[in-house]
Amino acid sequence: MAKTRKKVVLLIVEGESDETLLIDRLRELFRDHEIRFEPQRGDILYDARKQRKPIKEVIGDTVKEIRLKRKFKQTDILAVIHIIDTDGCLIPEDNVVIDKEQEVLTYYQNTNISVQSGTQMNNILTRNNIRGRNIRTMNSVDTIVSNKYAYQMFYFSRNLEHVIFNEANPSSETKVDNIEEFLEELDSPLEEYLSQYMPDIEAGSYRDQYIASWTFISEGIKSLQRSTNVPLMFNFIELKSSEL
Template identity: 30%
Template sequence: MARKKIVFVIVEGPSDEEALGALLIRIFEKESVYVHVNHGDITSKSRVNPSNIVNQVGNCIREYEKKNHFKRSDFKEIIHIIDTDGAFVKDSVIKEDQQAKKTIYSPSEIRTMNPHDIIDRNKQKRENILRLIMKDEICNIPYSIYYMSCNLDHALYNKLNSSDDEKEEDSYQFAKKYSKNIPAFIKFIKFPTETHVPLGRGINISKIYGIIYIQEILFPSL
């Protein structure tokens, strides 16, 4: 029997893996799914810019390939799932709030102690995402990028500013809910407005099911 091809999925954190990993394994049951957790946002990482972002993503593949003695031909595709984190909003909706110990997101604004830091981060993140959107391959492996807006908690659970404990519990419950009902999960992903996604929230990993574009939105009314 031929070895299963690897579907290499890149996510930002453990809660992304918890919520989506088992479901993607079910969907890609004819392939071998590996979920790579970046433990952070590669698109806003220090010193990462459009000139080296593709290489940064490629490093994830090369390290896994070397560690596990794989060849490029062992990979089927790379699926990269990111959070938008408000990167595409106008600077004017980023508000100073000296009481905000961490960045606070809402459907109408982003509140932070240091607005200029968020403005700079957003610019970096936008530029890196737009560079990645242009790539059909990385390391000679088919590559596609998808988003959670403004992040996984917002897209999947309709929550913002969740604590780490809440993220862990919500991701567990989400995976539990859909693990035995993959058609319902696919419907949720493909047709979010038919479930509970309100205006201003977006999720697009629909290329998995044949749609070949990425749409970047966060607050469409702004």
């Protein structure tokens, strides 16, 4: 008898640190599935080469490219999971401020994004507008590619390192090494550790909590502050698995 092929959980992430943090725990919990990370090494939500296309189409095209590259059949894919950093992109425009004395071009703080110049302010405002619009589009859809694939978007705010280490402006050179060291010292399940940074929302169905987590992070300056709804990702995979 032919061996049944494992269903694929496809995770679209910005960089390697997301994969380093999550892959072992996901493989441990979901042994019946193939856990496949696809780092984009860039911001799919704000890619100048793709801004003329609707974001849902951009992400759908990305999934199609991955499926062809990995030789997956459409029916192989259980779900597409998209993990993003908020980078403060949902804050009001007034919370992007100029500080000509700062040494770096852009500096993220708990209440604002500080920039060196008016030019950089315009760059950040444009980025926030485009990313924010695309995030609001994608966190409100459940499927992509003509309803072929279940889809959900999850976030680290303001980024993964902010949640794990409380580092507001992390150095890219040490990200993966720091995550590996963190995992070696972690003495509780990863999802349990992350749960302490979940938004303060009422218990309810997975769907209700997912919507509430996005409502929370979209308010005021919360997308600059330390929070994540990634623990719900584990519930989502369990939910889709139960539907098989």
